[in-house]
Amino acid sequence: MVKIAEQENFDEKILGIVAKGKRNPVGVEELSRKLKVAKGDQDAFEKRLTRLVEAGELYYKRRGFVLPKNEGLTAAEIVRVNSTYGFARPVGADGDLFIPGRGLMGSLPGDMVLLKTYPSRKEGSLGEGEVVSIAKAAACRFTGVVSRNQDFFEVVPDKMLGFPVRLVSGKANRYKEGDKVLCEIVSRGPRHYNHKARVIEVFGSSLKADNCAQSLIRLSDVNVDFPAVVSEAAEHINASGIHPKERENRLDLREEVIFTIDSADSKDLDDAVSVKKTAEGWELGVHIADVSYYVHPQSPLDNEAYERGTSIYYADRVIPMLPKALSNGICSLNEGEDRLAFSCLMKLDPTGTLISYDFQKTLIRSKVKGVYSEINAILAGEASPEIMEKYSAVMESIHLIDELCDLRLQKKRERGSLELVTCESKIILDENRDVKEIVPRGTGRSENIIEELMLLANESAATFALDKHLPFCFRVHEPPSPEKLQNLSELLGAIGQDKRGIQPGVSSLRLDEILQKVRGTKYQMIVNSQMLRTMSKAKYSEKNIGHFGLVLQNYAHFTSPIRRYPDLFIHRVMSAYLAGSGVERLSKRFGKVAGPTANQSSEREVVAMTIERDCEDCYKAEYILHHLGEEMEGVVSSTTNFGIYVMLPNTVEGLVRAQTLGDSFQYDGRMEYKDMLSPRRYRIGDTVTVKVMGADVSAGKIDFEFV
Structure with a gap:
């Protein structure tokens, strides 16, 4: 008999036999006999059956198996539950099914279940379902706040579970x-009220955002600390410095005017720039820390970086992708220190059009650690004598990159690259790590300069890879879906804006025309908000499909290998090519890992962004907790069927719940609440006055009411 592991399509054979039985259960012995399972293979066979049951492909019924579909059952995953209802997502479907509380059978988020499904009772509503069997119970972990209920403790979950869970007593x-x-x-x-939980970790008071942020990170299984073997490897690399032979093998640019520009508190400086104006146009250098020289494939350092995928930033802290011995040490392009770099040396014509690029392994020495705010002051003519002195060695270069940036921004506008207005926050903590202030994170001239120069290097890297037919990891952005474009078109029509051409195939230039038309008007926030929702999520891919938002045919992430794994990956590919590896050899070495690397990096990016957003919400809630009862002016930022979101000038956003408006208010389903008994209405973009009613730091939620 052939062993299970050696049989092709073994699962399909099992399902085929069970399918023939229709609604008559097929027992284990019958399946074993028909499949000629060896006696020594029986355990492996039964494990295979268990996996099929857990995946919802088999249903155990009366001492045998049937196909769920033959019983009228649908495999689904529970995605959310409350005390009185839940939602399940059928396997392979996009939409969810509504599950009444009586039909949940105690199931929890992440459980794989089999459902009986029913048509919706109301036209236009979700279909409904009832859990018949929990095929595989998920390991349900969650964060929450401890509460006392008479003589026992329970925990009130933050999300996912909409009901308190009783805590079992531990040793202490x-x-x-x-x-x-x-x-x-x-x-x-x-039933859900029968469930019990135990506390795994205590973070401290739920009124302190720092504690809540730590719980979010812990729940997400993000590694904060590095394994000892990884930290030791990084320390050894940092202590070893640059090998003399490596200095000799590189293009020596230490005498060139090269400098970094970053925020004042940045310690992981992974990019630097240089510029010259010539008779033929411009010579631009973008010099990136050569992380791939130090982090070798499949090493403990590389494996850890791959798992992390990206650095995570929240409040004043960072969870780095690489240990600080590398990110802040030997890989950081620190002022006055020799560093290995991977440089993109570009030539542009007098109009700022890229003529050529050349990628070189270089040795550089940054002249100055530039700071955004200081360079902004220089360009605005407001710099102090001390700042002017600090930048004297690179002053000419600062004004040259400013001039070049003007040319590049003009080209960006001409091709229709989207200029969306976003509101990022800066959280300021005091010495006790309590939230002292929250302010908008401004973007000045020097930030725009660096963004444009990095875009040019990123585009050049992607073009290089395509020209050389290299296995690669591109940064791609698909056009908006027809459904989202329809929503945008309806909104534009509702506010009297030109909606012509807002249909599948619309150009980024047309969308940017709309953004420019409403800039500075009361509709700017409405249109920007809807435009953001219209856009697809950018991601990484081994296949190049272009970048819709930037209006670039070729794009990749090359400029941040200290904090993004895709950048490190493509550095590796390009370095191997420059070292003499042929395309066929590179395809064998990197071809099979490009796709998984892109997928892993995209997934980790989503995890990081979710953590950063949720942590920020906690800090904002802690801030507003100190302003209860105060009246503040804000702007209606969005509307939903459950209320109206209002954003304050400092980017803090809270919810005015629909039930606080009164029964006479009706929602139009798009952008406004209107009082049917008076002229009053609340529409996206309106300036309003609100009173701070409450804040839940643990859940990152804020409640306002209109004054």
């Missing part, structure tokens, strides 16, 4: 009422 109850905790379900009952 280290938690107290009001603590932020990480829990896991340890006992399930037939």
Whole structure:
């Protein structure tokens, strides 16, 4: 008999036999006999059956198996539950099914279940379902706040679970009422109120955003600390410095006027620039830390960086992709220190059009650690004598890159690159790590300069890879979907804006025309908000499909290998090519890993962005907690069927719940609430006055009411 592991399409054979039985269960012995399973292979066979059951492909019924579809059942994953209802997403479907509380059978988010489905009772509503079987119970972990319920403790979950869960007593109850905790379900009952959980970790008071941020990071299974072997490897590399032979093998640019521009508190400086104006036009250098020289494939350092995918930034902290011995040490392009770089040396004509590029392994020495705010002051003519003295060695270059940036920005506008207005926040903490202030994170001239120069290097790297037919990891952005374009078109029509051409195939130039037309008007926030929702999510891919938002046929991420794994990956590919590896050899070495690397990096980027956003919400809620009862002016930023979001000038956003408006207000489903008994209405973009009613730091939620 052939062993299970050696049989082709074994799962399909199992499902085929069960399918022939229709609604008559097929037992384990019958399946084993028909499939000629060896006696020594019986355990492996039964494990295979268990996996099929857990995946929802088989249903165990009366001592045998049937196909779920033959029983009228649908495999689905529970995605959210509350005390009275839940939602399940059928396998392979985009939409969710509504599950009434009585039909949940105690299931929890992440559970794979089999459902009986029913048509919706209301036209236009979700279909409904009822859990018949929990095929595979998920390991349910969640964060929440400890609460006392008479003579026992329970935890009120932040998200995912919409009901309190009773806590089992441990050897020592280290938690107290009001603590932020990480829990896991340890006992399930037939109904949600029968479930019990235990506390895994206590973070401290739920009123402190720092504690809540730590719980979010812990729940996401993000590694904050590096394994000892990784830290030791990084320390050794940093202590070893640059090998003398490596200095000799590189293009020596240490005498060139090269400098970095970053925020004042940045320590991981992975890019530097240089510029010259010539009779033929411009010579521009973008010099990137040569991280791939130090981090070798499949090494402990590389494996850890791959798993992390990106650095995570929140408040004043960073969870780096690489240990600080590298990110802040030997790889950081620090002022006055020799550093290995991977340089993109470009030539542009007098109009700023790229003529050629050349990628070189270089040795550089940054002349100055430039700071955005200081260079902005120089360009605005407002710099102090001390700042002017600091930048004296690079002053000419600063004005040259400013001039070149004007040319590049003009080309950007001509091709229709989207200029979306976004509101980023800067969180300022005091010495006790309490939130002192929240302010908008401004973007000045020097930030725009660096962005444009990095875009040019990134585009050149992608073009280089395509020209040389290299296996690669591109940064791609698909055009908007027809459904999202329809929503945008309806909004534009509702506010009296020109919606012509807003249909599949619309150009980025047309969309940018709309943004420019409403800039500075009361409709700017409305249109920007809807435009952001219209855009697809940019991601990484081994296949180049272009970047819709930037209006570039070729694009990749080359300029941040300290904090983004795709950049490190493409550095590796390009370095191998420049070292003499042929395309065929490179395809064998990197071809099979380009796709998985792109997928992993895209997934980790989403995780990082979610953590950063959720942590920021907690800090904002802590800030507003100190302003309860105060009246503040803000702008209606968005509307939903459950209320109106209002954003304050400092970027803090809160919800005015629909029930606080009164029964006479009706929502139009798009952008405004209107009072049917008076002229009053609240529309996206309106300036309003709100009163701070409450803040839940743990959940990152803020409540306002209109004054």
